[in-house]
Amino acid sequence: MKILITGAAGFIGFSLSKRILDHKSNIRIYGIDSLNSYYSSKLKKKRLEILKKYKNFKFQKLDFSNKKKLDKFLNKTNIDLVVNLAAQAGVRYSLSNPEEYVYSNQLGFFNILEFCRKKKIRLIYASSSSVYGEYKKFPTKEWQSLNPKNIYSATKLGNEIFAEIYSKFYGLNITGLRFFTVYGEWGRPDMFILKYLDSANKNNKFFYYNKGNYFRDFTYIEDAIKLIEPLIYSKKNNLNKHEIFNVCSNKPIKMSSVYKKLSKLYFHKKLINKEKNNLDVYKTHGSNLKILKKSKNFKFTRFDNALIKTFDWFKNHKDLL
Ligand SMILES: NC(=O)c1ccc[n+]([C@@H]2O[C@H](COP(=O)([O-])OP(=O)(O)OC[C@H]3O[C@@H](n4cnc5c(N)ncnc54)[C@H](O)[C@@H]3O)[C@@H](O)[C@H]2O)c1
Numbered sequence: 001m002k003i004l005i006t007g008a009a010g011f012i013g014f015s016l017s018k019r020i021l022d023h024k025s026n027i028r029i030y031g032i033d034s035l036n037s038y039y040s041s042k043l044k045k046k047r048l049e050i051l052k053k054y055k056n057f058k059f060q061k062l063d064f065s066n067k068k069k070l071d072k073f074l075n076k077t078n079i080d081l082v083v084n085l086a087a088q089a090g091v092r093y094s095l096s097n098p099e100e101y102v103y104s105n106q107l108g109f110f111n112i113l114e115f116c117r118k119k120k121i122r123l124i125y126a127s128s129s130s131v132y133g134e135y136k137k138f139p140t141k142e143w144q145s146l147n148p149k150n151i152y153s154a155t156k157l158g159n160e161i162f163a164e165i166y167s168k169f170y171g172l173n174i175t176g177l178r179f180f181t182v183y184g185e186w187g188r189p190d191m192f193i194l195k196y197l198d199s200a201n202k203n204n205k206f207f208y209y210n211k212g213n214y215f216r217d218f219t220y221i222e223d224a225i226k227l228i229e230p231l232i233y234s235k236k237n238n239l240n241k242h243e244i245f246n247v248c249s250n251k252p253i254k255m256s257s258v259y260k261k262l263s264k265l266y267f268h269k270k271l272i273n274k275e276k277n278n279l280d281v282y283k284t285h286g287s288n289l290k291i292l293k294k295s296k297n298f299k300f301t302r303f304d305n306a307l308i309k310t311f312d313w314f315k316n317h318k319d320l321l
Contacts, residue, residue: 002028003232004079006064006112007086009033011188012126012179012224014047016083019225020232021054028056030077032070033086034063034104038093039189043320047186064108074115083232084112084125087155090190091130091279094151105155113166122173122237124228125163128156129180129217129248129284138252139287142178142244150279160244167242174241175231180248180286184221184306185313189321192216192258193307197314198321200268210276212256215283217248220306230294248286249300261304265311 003020007013008031017029031051035044051057064070064086088094088104109125116123132140133147148154160176167174183193199206224247231245262268292298314321 001026001080002030002078004030004032004074004077004082006032006082006084006108007126008051008059009035009044009048010085010089011186011221012182013083013085014051014186015184015221016085016225016228016232017051017057019229021051021056024233025056029058030079031057031059032062032064032073033059035061036088038088038090038100040321043186043189046317046320064111065103067111067114070111071115079119079121081232082112082116082121082123084109084123087126089152089188091150091152092277093190095279098151101151101155105152106158109159110162113162116172116174117166117170120172122175123163124175124177124231125159127160127176127178127244128153129178129246129286130281131157131160131178132281132284134281135283138283138285139250140246140285141287142246142290149281164242167240171239172242173237173239174243176242176244177228177231178244178246178248178286179224180217180219180246180284182219182221182224182247184310187221187310192255193262193310194314194321196259196262196268197266197311198318199270200266201318203270205270205272206268207274208259208271209274209280211273212254212259214255214276214280215252215285216255217250217252217284217286218258218303219247219249220301220303222306223249223300227288227291227295227298245291246286246288247291248284248288250286250288251300251303252283252285253303258307261307265307
């Protein structure tokens with residue numbers, strides 16, 4: 001089996017590629033990534049260095065919003081499945097750089113859809129919990145109405161709508177994954193946990209919004225990958241089917257509590273209190289009943305244990321951030 005993983009140098013793309021390469025000797029992975037400079041390219045290069053040691057991994061630096069270059073590369077391969085994880089991530093950055101989101105998340109995604117349409121290939125793609133927007137009733141379920149609050153989440157909802165239409169009109173099997181605040185080893189330095197640790201280490205300012213009075217459904221990377229594995233290895237190719245899954249732990253944690261745990265591990269001298277940011281929703285809390293049906297006796301990692309693992313990784317890799 002040959003899988004194209006876009007965003008292979010990114011957090012989830014790297015973690016998924018590594019997991020597959022470690023466990024499935026019959027799968028060949030083609031990874032692409034533009035290696036954009038949204039966060040440390042040192043970290044992205046290190047992730048790639050690890051993946052390139054596997055003989056079943058082939059990498060191409062490529063911006064997938066460039067259709068010509070993407071098609072030229074893909075036409076040389078014989079892909080059976082596309083896992084689209086490349087995107088311009090980040091909610092705050094979308095306010096000042098909307099264009100990046102249109103290129104990568106809309107145009108790039110459209111190019112992937114077109115490739116899948118022409119070759120009749122199954123597609124799995126990353127959406128985001130942010131498509132739910134501000135909710136009052138929890139946990140949010142996949143069929144509920146959506147109300148994105150910012151440009152990033154608007155592009156993700158756009159992906160879902162295009163995916164739905166492509167699957168219906170062109171008979172494709174497409175699966176969307178709404179990830180909820182994924183964290184852990186090799187994680188993203190722009191997200192709360194590593195951002196806190198990195199700024200404490202560099203003695204930089206850390207903006208602490210709304211006294212930590214908001215909740216996130218933190219999902220440990222290893223759990224996220226294990227949850228989506230059955231979808232990736234699925235032999236079924238149900239044409240005309242577009243299905244969406246929340247990828248979450250169903251356990252929201254108050255940010256002030258995460259902050260307390262972090263400050264016990266590493267005290268931050270430059271914490272700056274800030275008012276609630278309008279880009280942030282008060283709470284994310286997804287139902288994971290649908291995706292759990294794909295696994296047997298799934299056991300989630302305890303947050304405290306995963307936080308320690310993340311901190312240990314940080315201590316050994318802080319120069320990469
Ligand atoms: N990490 C989370 O908590 C989270 C939550 C919700 C959704 N998601 C989604 O999951 C996916 C993976 O997220 P991540 O956390 O690994 O992010 P990431 O930023 O670490 O990885 C994304 C990768 O895509 C690459 N990329 C961006 N634009 C590209 C382009 N035009 N062409 C080729 N490559 C490009 C980047 O260089 C990066 O390496 C993204 O679609 C993201 O929006 C992540």
